[in-house]
Amino acid sequence: MPKPYPSEFRQRAVAPVRAGKPVTVVAPSLGISEGCLRNWVRQDRIDHDEIAGTTTTENAELKAARKRIRELEREVEILRVAG
Known part of the structure; x- marks a missing residue:
């Protein structure tokens, strides 16, 4: 993927x-x-609320939340295997 501008x-x-x-x-x-x-x-x-859609801020928050969910799911799986 190319480096973002x-x-x-x-x-x-x-x-x-x-x-x-x-x-x-x-x-x-x-x-x-x-x-x-x-x-x-x-x-x-979209960011200026002229048309409907997900704002840049919301996209960043969703990305961070999904990453955290993946991390938590991995931790749960590790604990499940260990226990």
């Missing part, structure tokens, strides 16, 4: 599109795909 870069990429420039112009000038930029714009709209 920094959030500052994403914000600078989304800003001109939100101001009215077409994705087809902005994306090539930044060296990213149009689909990638469209996804960032969509997520930005």
